[in-house]
Structure formats: structure tokens, C-alpha cells
Amino acid sequence: MLRPLPLFLGLRYTRAKRRSHFVSFISLTSIIGLALGVLVMIVVLSVMNGFDHEMRSRVLGMVPHATLEGGQPLKDWHELAGRVQQSSQIAAVAPFTQMQGLLTNNGQVQKVLINAIDPAEESKVSIIGDYFVQPAGSNGLKELEPGAFGILIGDLAAKNLGVGIGDKVTFVAPEVALTPAGMFPRMKRFTVVGIFHVGAGEIDGHVAMAHIEDAGRLLRLKPGEVQGLRLKLHDLFQAPQVSWQLAQSFKDLDLYARDWTRSHGSLYQAIRMEKTMIGLLLLLIVAVAAFNIISTLVMVVTDKKGDIAILRTLGATPRQIMLTFMVQGTVIGVVGTLIGGVLGVLAALNVSAAIKWLEGVLGIQFLNAEVYFIDYLPSQVQVQDVVLVCGAALLLSFLATLYPAWRAARTQPAEALRYE
Incomplete structure (x- = not known):
């Protein structure tokens, strides 16, 4: 089956090569970092949604x-x-x-x-x-x-x-x-x-x-x-x-x-504000993972200068070269986001049971009813939060590909092949 050249080369560069194990390792760490960022964001936002839901249903179900x-x-x-x-x-x-x-x-x-x-x-x-x-x-x-x-x-x-x-x-x-x-x-x-x-x-x-x-x-x-x-x-x-x-x-x-x-409004507003602020702070984790994609692609471009020069001499246009590395970065972003999204949803659905089990094993209670307004860790997964987190991760991953791909497109064949 015929595939466009940028897609074929981008997917090929993403896979491990005999001469570029280090670059492949950096790609793997970028995927893991992005997945962890997405996972943590989904879990934390789900826990904050859980607190919000319990505040509405239990506390405000008792309070007039x-x-x-x-x-x-x-x-x-x-x-x-x-x-x-x-x-x-x-x-x-x-x-x-x-x-x-x-x-x-x-x-x-x-x-x-x-x-x-x-x-x-x-x-x-x-x-x-x-x-x-x-x-x-x-x-x-x-x-x-x-x-x-x-x-x-x-x-x-x-x-x-x-x-x-x-x-x-x-x-x-x-x-x-x-x-x-x-x-x-x-x-x-x-x-x-x-x-x-x-x-x-x-x-x-x-x-x-x-x-x-x-x-x-x-x-x-x-x-x-x-x-x-x-x-x-x-x-x-x-x-x-x-x-x-x-x-x-x-x-x-x-x-x-x-x-x-008047009696519980400040607590409810604090929960809502904490969800917003924690979401923004955790977004920085995803941003850091996206910057890892930039460094990965810059190293790939440096490693593949000879290949780029040969492709240019064979007729590849700067646009095709740029799309090739954009495909590679986007693949890293999509794979990391999908892994993080799936694991994040699974973790968010089971975090309450996991914490309860851990409390039983350790014999301690993380949330004491005498200190906190509820005595357990709630979690509620909301589709809009998962979509928002995954969408932000994909967008940042895509933006991270632009600069390295632009540098690859500017590679001059003669300059790249001078020391080959």
C-alpha cells in the first residue's frame, strides 16, 4: 500500500534503528513523560470532581x-x-x-x-x-x-x-x-x-x-x-x-x-478554585513533556542531516522534509496521550478503592473525619475533563514539532554532505 513520503519516513524514524538507539530512547522517555503528565492530570481532576460531587450530594444534602x-x-x-x-x-x-x-x-x-x-x-x-x-x-x-x-x-x-x-x-x-x-x-x-x-x-x-x-x-x-x-x-x-x-x-x-x-459557601468555592489552580499547575507537567519532544526532534534532525541531504538531492521538497519530522513528533504525542489517557481513566476509576485498600494495609487513615469534611478519597471521572486534558496534550505536542521540523527543512544538502 502506497503511503505519502512524509508519513512513511516519520513513522520509520520513530521506530528504533541500529545506529540511533539513543535517539529512540529519548523518544521513549518523551512518550513516558507525556503519558505520566496526562495520567496525573486526569487522576487529580477526577479527585477534585469527587470532592465537588460529595460536597453537593452529602454535605449539602444534609445542610439546608x-x-x-x-x-x-x-x-x-x-x-x-x-x-x-x-x-x-x-x-x-x-x-x-x-x-x-x-x-x-x-x-x-x-x-x-x-x-x-x-x-x-x-x-x-x-x-x-x-x-x-x-x-x-x-x-x-x-x-x-x-x-x-x-x-x-x-x-x-x-x-x-x-x-x-x-x-x-x-x-x-x-x-x-x-x-x-x-x-x-x-x-x-x-x-x-x-x-x-x-x-x-x-x-x-x-x-x-x-x-x-x-x-x-x-x-x-x-x-x-x-x-x-x-x-x-x-x-x-x-x-x-x-x-x-x-x-x-x-x-x-x-x-x-x-x-x-453563608455556612459552607467558602468551602465549596475553595474546592472549585483548587481544581482550577491545580489543573493549571499540572498542565505544566504536560508542557514539560512537550518540550522533551522538541529536544528529541532536534537530536533526530542533527542525527539525520545526512539522510535529509540525500532526500533533498533526490527531489524531496523542504515542505516534505518538514512534514516528515512533524509526523514523528505527532506520533510521539498521540501515543503518549493515548497511553496516559487510558491509564489515567483506569486509575481515576479505581483510586478510591486503592486508597481504601492501602489504608487497610498500613492501618492509617489519610483523611481524618475530625480534620477534613469527608473521611475518604472520592473520585469522579468527567468526560469533558478527559477530552480537555488529552486535547491540550495533543495541541502542545503538535506545537512542539514546529521548530525542529522547520530547522530540518532549512538543512542545506551541500553543507550537510560536506563532512560525510
Whole structure:
């Protein structure tokens, strides 16, 4: 089968020759360097995508997208919830009351934010029902009954307090009660009826849940009164605008809005910015590999000056000579990018399992839930990232061929053959 001369020669020069093993070795290192650069970029970007996804699905699945609260407790939350759900951007609404304080047990103390909820409504706005480890295989929200003063806590808090299902914990509110004997902190005994593990240390260690009627009794609210409404939006990034507009539309109730960007927005923005900055820094690895292609082709041109001169005397044009070395450099770029792309996708798909296995072998945990917002290494491969990385590598590889190919095309036959 006939092939164009530049393609035939470019492919031939890429393969090993008896007289140019060193040049072939340099070509191989260029391929390996480019492949490693592409592999690392895909893996790191996939890990950052994983953090972004877990932040959205787990942390923001537990944290309210937005809340509507008033200066006074809401008396008829059902009527307000019906009005709020008329907005097309609201997916679900549930009542809540919050209490901050301490949980204690046998001298162990843990700060906690108790979200008092309606078990029948909470599953509409939260993912907590999918993450209970005790009772195993059940939705722990069903364990909350009015008047029983049960509490749901995270496994990290349960570990710190040394409690399990059925154990008692004492909630200490940051208030005092006046009694004939003096002032005493307001305390209440709760029974642990469920333990959950979301994988986010902030939630597993410092968030608990109780029945909304029990919290109302503890806070001395009237029956049916709640602190506010929790909103779940179809698009969580619209939470600031939508919640503010809703609060303004109910002027008769004097409501104010809060959304997730105030509590976790900085963390989410940090993840997004880190992905961008790390991507740009890792692109330098690919750029270095592309520069290796330049040095490889410059050495090939020097090594092949005699061949170039003979080809020119046989009628090859400068354009054909230039295309020959562009083909060689492009082959190196394509092979390195393909190898790096395939290995990068495979590594990104298995990096979470590999890190978990390594943690088991070494007996250590790389991501501690008490330090990081999740306790495992997530990874999510996105097609657009793989295409972007491979496209950038191919483009840089192609640009790297231009200068050496141009130098080859300028080779003068007489000058090259003078010392042959």
C-alpha cells in the first residue's frame, strides 16, 4: 500500500534503528513523560470532581439549601409551607427547630447542634435516611417518637461519647433555669435511638436530630410552633436569590432568609478554585513533556542531516522534509496521550478503592473525619475533563514539532554532505 513520503519516513524514524538507539530512547522517555503528565492530570481532576460531587450530594444534602425564619416562632407552618411551595423553584419544605449546646456522657463532652425535625417531612429535604448504620438497614427517622425524647447522632459523636443504641446522653443548653435553690443550667436526658454515618466529619461529629415536639417542650414553645422552614431547591445555586425573594414576599410575617452559601459557601468555592489552580499547575507537567519532544526532534534532525541531504538531492521538497519530522513528533504525542489517557481513566476509576485498600494495609487513615469534611478519597471521572486534558496534550505536542521540523527543512544538502 502506497503511503505519502512524509508519513512513511516519520513513522520509520520513530521506530528504533541500529545506529540511533539513543535517539529512540529519548523518544521513549518523551512518550513516558507525556503519558505520566496526562495520567496525573486526569487522576487529580477526577479527585477534585469527587470532592465537588460529595460536597453537593452529602454535605449539602444534609445542610439546608435555605431556611426561612422569623423573629418569633412560626405558629402555622403548614399554611406558610403551602404558600412557599407555590414557587416553581422549591422542591420540598419541612419544619425545623434548632438547639445548640453540649452532649455529655460519663464525663465525655461533645458540642452539638440538634436539628429538631418532623420525621414524616424530613426525608423530603434531607438524605439522612440513607445513611443510618444503627439500627442496621432501617431509616432511623422512624425511631423518633414525640414525647420519647429520642436522639439521632453521628457515629463520630457516638464514638467520642462512648454510647450506642439505647444509651442515655444529657443535653446541656446554653441557658440557665431559675429555681429556689439558685440558677442551674437547663439539661435534658435523651435516649440514643439511631446512629448515622454520612462521611462528613462536621456532620457525623457535631449534628444530632430530635423530634420537633420534644424540642418545643424543651424550648417552651406552644404546641405547633416551630423556629422556621427548611427549603430544598431544584437548583441549590439559586438558593440566595430565591430565599431572599420569598422572605420579601411575606412581609406580614417579618421573615428573614439564610442559605448554604453563608455556612459552607467558602468551602465549596475553595474546592472549585483548587481544581482550577491545580489543573493549571499540572498542565505544566504536560508542557514539560512537550518540550522533551522538541529536544528529541532536534537530536533526530542533527542525527539525520545526512539522510535529509540525500532526500533533498533526490527531489524531496523542504515542505516534505518538514512534514516528515512533524509526523514523528505527532506520533510521539498521540501515543503518549493515548497511553496516559487510558491509564489515567483506569486509575481515576479505581483510586478510591486503592486508597481504601492501602489504608487497610498500613492501618492509617489519610483523611481524618475530625480534620477534613469527608473521611475518604472520592473520585469522579468527567468526560469533558478527559477530552480537555488529552486535547491540550495533543495541541502542545503538535506545537512542539514546529521548530525542529522547520530547522530540518532549512538543512542545506551541500553543507550537510560536506563532512560525510
